[in-house]
Amino acid sequence: MAKYQATYGCGHTGTVDLFGPTKQRENRLEWLATQLCPDCWKEKQAKEAPSRPIFASVSLFDTDVDEKVYVVIELGGETYSRKEDLKKLGFSWGATPVGPTCWHKLIPFEDYIKNSAIVDDIIRELKEIAPVSVSTSVQKKKLTFILRDCNRRRNFAKKLQKFLNLKSLSSLMEGGMGKYMLRILFT
Numbered sequence: 001m002a003k004y005q006a007t008y009g010c011g012h013t014g015t016v017d018l019f020g021p022t023k024q025r026e027n028r029l030e031w032l033a034t035q036l037c038p039d040c041w042k043e044k045q046a047k048e049a050p051s052r053p054i055f056a057s058v059s060l061f062d063t064d065v066d067e068k069v070y071v072v073i074e075l076g077g078e079t080y081s082r083k084e085d086l087k088k089l090g091f092s093w094g095a096t097p098v099g100p101t102c103w104h105k106l107i108p109f110e111d112y113i114k115n116s117a118i119v120d121d122i123i124r125e126l127k128e129i130a131p132v133s134v135s136t137s138v139q140k141k142k143l144t145f146i147l148r149d150c151n152r153r154r155n156f157a158k159k160l161q162k163f164l165n166l167k168s169l170s171s172l173m174e175g176g177m178g179k180y181m182l183r184i185l186f187t
């Protein structure tokens with residue numbers, strides 16, 4: 001490895017570490033001569049950021065963690081320069097149970113069933129801060145299936161509540177033991 005003085009396409013110069021055969025180093029220097037220097041590159045990125053889109057992907061998932069169903073909106077694309085706005089819109093940065101680390105929002109399935117326009121509203125808010133490209137994998141067939149499954153669980157819990165003579169259904173559903181019992185009885 002050796003240090004070289006590179007001249008970039010923008011006319012700025014900088015020191016770069018190059019290794020490998022001489023021909024490869026020469027090729028690299030030639031290529032750098034067509035590129036922007038790191039500072040100009042950063043400046044260009046910052047200038048272009050506002051016109052770069054956010055990609056929103058809407059999907060459904062069951063979590064193994066709390067056995068709840070969510071509609072998840074995951075964001076990709078130019079989110080970095082808009083993170084403050086995303087925070088204000090209620091998005092969180094982190095890993096979702098199904099995907100990589102990204103800005104995302106979880107909508108409880110019950111809320112979505114009550115008002116599916118909730119997703120459209122969120123997309124509309126996003127469009128106020130960036131150009132947005134949306135893809136959705138939420139299909140009607142899958143919705144019907146999950147709804148049926150939720151109802152089945154609810155009905156079963158009700159029966160179980162009656163059978164066990166419990167006053168509150170929520171204690172059964174929320175208590176760890178109740179969930180455990182439901183899981184055993186379901187499988």
Ligand SMILES: [Zn+2]
Binds near residue numbers: 011038041
């Ligand atoms: Zn430059």
